[in-house]
Amino acid sequence: MTERIGILAGWEQSFPQAFIDRCNKVPGIHAEFAKIGGTPERFVSPYRVLVDRISQEVKHYRFYLKAAALGGAYVINDPFWWSADDKFFGYSLASRLGVATPRTVMLPQKDYIPAIDKSRSLRNLEYPLNWEAIVDYVKFPAILKPADGGGWKDVSVVRTPAELLRAYNDSNLNVMTLQEFIDFDDYARCICIGRERVLTIQYDPKQIGPTGLRGRYIFRDQERWLPQDQHDRIVNDALRLNHALGYDMNSVEFAIKDGVPYAIDFTNPAPDMHIEHLGQRFFDTVTDWMVEFCVKAAKEGRTIRDRYAWSKMAAEVDPIRWDRST
Template sequence: MADVEHTIGLLLGTEDDWPRAFEALLRRLGTVTGPDGLSHRTRPVRVTIEPFNLRDKPKHELVIDRLAYWYYHPREWLKKIALMDDVYLLNSPFTFQSMEKHAAYCAMMRLGLKVPDTVLVPFKNPLDNSRWAYTAARYNRPFDLEATAASIGYPLYMKPYDGGAWVGVSKIRSQEDLHAAYDASGERLMHLQASVEDYDAFARSLTIGPETMVMRFQPDQPMHARYQVDHNFLSDCAGEEVVTISRVVNAFFRWEFNSCESLVRGDEVYPIDYANACPDVALTSLHYYFPWAMTALLRWTVFCVVTGRRMRLDTDTADYFAVADDPALSYPEKLARYRALADRYFEVERYQEFCDKHLSTVDGIVYDWVTSEEFASLLRETVRATYPVHEHEKFLAHFTGLIDAWIRDQNR
């Protein structure tokens, strides 16, 4: 029997594959002896949505949120349990209310990162608000859309300031493209962003706590083929910068379960998107990298609840801005200072020591699970739920082959 039991809440939308994987791995992990000498067991519970009294005490110590970026009722519950009950949330609901890119662009530009030139343009169509006509007539200044685009240069991208999953993103090559995309934007608020042409690699880095996996991403491919298994597609210098940017973004905003997209040309890294409230961790997307994601999520959540790590709602922006404003520091020196601040936030050394001492069996647990019939059954059921019947055999073979490649690599 465990001396202490911790409850992790899973606030979910339509996904079922990774939650089942996470639940299975927690069961297999069983009890963990913590630094306090006590036996700790962690229990996952799927969160239901219902009326809540603001003085109710939640049963959860930590909640993994995959829903509140669009569903307002649980979003307000998350704010309540963070402010009143000290429940640990992997992503702060106060800096991550929605998949909003604008503040993230501003902050990282302020830190001197190589974010492409970006302009926010007014709504194309009037808002459904009775005050719109008066305010627009009095205060909205006419602007030249073509001149604004020309100041950035073609080609460029038009993208929603708060979007996700590539919805509403258009590559603009001409004035005709520009007007067509702007007309179609309607009441969506849009950015115009310079394109990084002739890049060598598109990197998507998934970060969970202080662990980061950098993957080669192919956005023009269907989801099952977007993550290419390639361990050497970046130079050591560029790879380390992608990792640093990912962790700095997350530490800055208090995000601990997030993905970052960067375009890499030579050793130059251009971060273009790094606010993903619901990062892709689907089995049929990550495939080869899925076991790593589940391992990292297991380790970080268990570390947080067993050590009593407290959520940090306050941000240390002044510490980052002091580095940004120091004229004596070069760009690499600033990155190193930012990385030190991020590592301090994530308690990297303490986390590594905890994993080495208290979670040393996790890699073996994950390997045994991935090679088990339980995982094979999960994969079959996920493929059947995701693809039409006539494609089941093809995709089952596809994903089985990628998982087999991961298994072989663990035995090298």
């Protein structure tokens, strides 16, 4: 019996094609770019596993993946939790897990769509904001950034109350977070696969990468890069975050200051896996890990429904310990 694996991707080329080619070398596996058309309300998924690299940009795909999960597919990443997550939730979750995070405050939107009547629809908002208390908690310098954003879009470094108010007034419809600025000594980006494997790579978010985007991997002898205790803590914290989030494919970034790795960015369920950025060595590693994980999930017949059946039982037995992991 042949198990089918589908991948949804947009403009990226290197990872999706390499993933398909390597999956198809495994006996009993057929991988392809998933084909999606009109979808009935109830169907059996033609794919045992679906890898999602694009639904954050295509709403139709996200809706389909939720239905496919009900139809028996194992979707990577879980479309239900991916839809629910945001950056600020991630910081709240990490702090409860005991993972070091910068001090962070979520701020109300500066502006709203025309349908919102500010005099009637926003009665629950504190006004004016207690800026003094907010700044006293976070301290300067700080980072003002969207609570659900990424890719350094609409991010500002603010060092004074005047700079903060100016940047906040320009934030328009975004829900923003004000976060402690970690003037890091070192920085790590981890590519995490299957909630079991973590590839830790030195990274510089300040540099411009080979394709013109912000951020560059630093290629060196990784075994001699970090002290063992820091490396072990980063790997352990990355695994804890991915188990709590239920992500099987993610990148987790740590800013290291005075020996402490602070989790900075870790809700990236379609992480950078381009060969142009990772280089051949790291690209081969994460691609092979993804192939192994997806093939195993397909052959074992895993489904998203199994995860929620387990979670429901766990919640009934011990609601204090229940989380999203399986």
